[in-house]
Amino acid sequence: MSVMVQDLHFSYATRPVLAGIDLAVEAGEFVALVGVNGCGKSTLLRLVAGLLKPSSGRILLGGTDLAALSRRQVAQRLAVLHQTLPPVPALTVRELVRQGRYPHRGPLGLLWESDSMDEALELAGVTHLADRVLDTLSGGERQRVRLALAVAQNTGILLLDEPTAHLDIRHQLEVLDLVRALREARGLTVVTVLHELDHAARFAERIVALHEGRIWADGRPADVITPALLADVFGVAGRVVVDDLHGTPRCLLDAAI
Ligand SMILES: Nc1ncnc2c1ncn2[C@@H]1O[C@H](COP(=O)(O)OP(=O)(O)OP(=O)(O)O)[C@@H](O)[C@H]1O
Numbered sequence: 427m428s429v430m431v432q433d434l435h436f437s438y439a440t441r442p443v444l445a446g447i448d449l450a451v452e453a454g455e456f457v458a459l460v461g462v463n464g465c466g467k468s469t470l471l472r473l474v475a476g477l478l479k480p481s482s483g484r485i486l487l488g489g490t491d492l493a494a495l496s497r498r499q500v501a502q503r504l505a506v507l508h509q510t511l512p513p514v515p516a517l518t519v520r521e522l523v524r525q526g527r528y529p530h531r532g533p534l535g536l537l538w539e540s541d542s543m544d545e546a547l548e549l550a551g552v553t554h555l556a557d558r559v560l561d562t563l564s565g566g567e568r569q570r571v572r573l574a575l576a577v578a579q580n581t582g583i584l585l586l587d588e589p590t591a592h593l594d595i596r597h598q599l600e601v602l603d604l605v606r607a608l609r610e611a612r613g614l615t616v617v618t619v620l621h622e623l624d625h626a627a628r629f630a631e632r633i634v635a636l637h638e639g640r641i642w643a644d645g646r647p648a649d650v651i652t653p654a655l656l657a658d659v660f661g662v663a664g665r666v667v668v669d670d671l672h673g674t675p676r677c678l679l680d681a682a683i
Pocket residue numbers: 438441443461462463464465466467468469470
């Protein structure tokens with residue numbers, strides 16, 4: 427399912443954050459959003475998810491104006507992996523992930539619901555945690571539960587806000603591999619915030635760099651991940667080489683400018 431963002435402006439009260447964002451993500455694309463802390467990446471995801479209302483501009487999901495969709499209709503189209511879990515710490519993992527099925531629940535929903543839930547737990551590698559209570563989990567375990575919750579929703583669009591936060595290097599790779607596999611298996615459209623530029627270059631087919639409320643660059647990793655991006659967007663001097671192992675750009679960082 428496609429995501430179209432047209433001339434989007436957004437302010438928190440009087441503080442402008444996004445100023446004229448145009449972004450067209452085709453169905454099945456894997457796009458990484460990058461940029462410095464506070465540049466508006468999460469805000470853009472929240473706007474696309476319908477959790478914030480644009481000051482002006484339009485967002486279309488699969489060609490339908492987001493403003494015309496109910497919360498349930500939005501939840502049938504897109505799932506969001508947020509930076510935190512819902513504040514219900516006494517819930518078990520299974521109970522939480524079951525809630526991911528809510529938007530699809532119809533009169534016969536319960537017949538196939540548990541299969542979808544078990545699949546989501548398995549895909550996110552948290553089947554062994556199913557009966558654990560949320561507030562007893564480690565940061566990395568919680569992260570994978572958040573992914574299971576998003577996967578259980580079984581939507582055409584997956585929005586991920588820093589899916590590798592708190593994860594060790596092995597689990598970072600596992601989560602990004604899983605997202606890539608899901609996208610290939612289900613034809614998912616993936617838009618993810620990633621801080622690790624080398625991961626963005628390796629896993630996304632397109633990188634969008636936000637800077638000062640606008641899109642600074644939008645294109646293939648090799649065209650976007652450049653010394654100019656490091657310097658002008660991140661304020662870091664560095665070089666970009668090609669990773670022999672994967673043929674993707676890799677940043678060699680020197681120092682803050
Ligand atoms: N609820 C809010 N009220 C007021 N200002 C906010 C609110 N949420 C975010 N902001 C501000 O809006 C700007 C964009 O925040 P946002 O969380 O979108 O940035 P980000 O690029 O995702 O940052 P990070 O990489 O640190 O997660 C920041 O300056 C932030 O302080």
